[in-house]
Amino acid sequence: MKLKVITLDAKAKGDIELNDDVFGIEARADILHRVVNWQREKARGTARPTRERSDVARTGKKYGNQKGGGTARHGDRRAPIFIGGGKAHGARKRDFNPSLNKKVRALGLKMALSDKVKNENLIVLENIDLKEAKTQALLANIAKLGFGKSALIMDGDVVNDAFSKASNNIPRINVMSAAGANVYDILNHETLVLTRAAVEKLEARFNG
Template sequence: MKIQVKNLDAKAAGELELNDAIFGIEPRADILHRVVTWQLEKRRGTARGTRERSDVARTGKRLGNQKGGGTARHGDRAAPIFIGGGKAHGARVRDFNPGLNKKVRALGLKMALSSKAKDGTLIVLDGLDVAEGKTKALVGQLGALGFGTKTLVIDGDALNVSFANASGNLKGINLLPAVGANVYDILKHDTLVLTRAAVEKLEARLNG
């Protein structure tokens, strides 16, 4: 499929042929759901497990006489009420490190890119150079480009410094290198903006 390439000035800068095997496949909700769920679980932190009563090495000897001592009848120093005893209802270690087949992850990324191309919310830019890296100069250009409320901009190997400086104070614009492109970030933004370099990197990454 062909898509028009623009400059930051919203002027046409030619056309680009997108790979239909990456930008032209039919999205499937089940695949996208699996990949997004995997991503969100993967980034969760695991709580440090606490030692409970059975994990504490304390004596099980009776602490005193059964009667006549004026205290409760305890038979285990590992009880939670004692200093050094086990934690009652302590935090458990939970596994938030699920696995997902690489082919499914790659397919999910292709479908996320294709969904943006299908919805017409994909914009391809020739470059991201902003004059002197000024926010004011960039704001005047964004309105003509049709950026949504939340826009994800993906560049090539390295981020464009002038665009990063200019967009740093703008709410709703996030910038990623091509290597960081992922399904969750693409889907949660209204508009996806790719540079020519990003398209080349993504196609090279997903063609294999």
């Protein structure tokens, strides 16, 4: 399929042919749901455990005589009531490390890209090169381009430094290289903005 290419000044810059195998497949909610869940689970840190009675490095020798001490009977110093003893009913270790087939992950990314094309929420720019990192100037360009409530902007191998700095203070605008493309970020923004270089990188990622 063909899509119009525009510049940052909202001027026409020809067309680009999008690969139907990457940008033209039918999206499935179940595949996208699986990939997003996998991403969010992978982002979670390991829940660290506390040391319980059996984990504390203290002597197992009986604390005192069973009778005659005038205090309660204790088996050893690892009991939770003592300083340095084990934690009673402590937190258990939980390691969030799910697995998902590479083919499913790749399919999910293709579907997320295709969904943006189908809903006309994909904009292709010639490039995002700026000479100066001026936020006000970039805001004026964004108003012309119509990015919607939020936008994810992807460039080729390296994001233009001036553009990255200028967009830092703009809410709901995120910038990344094509190498970081993922389902969650694409679906989490109303508009997806790709440069010509980003389109080439994404297509090469699946066809290479």
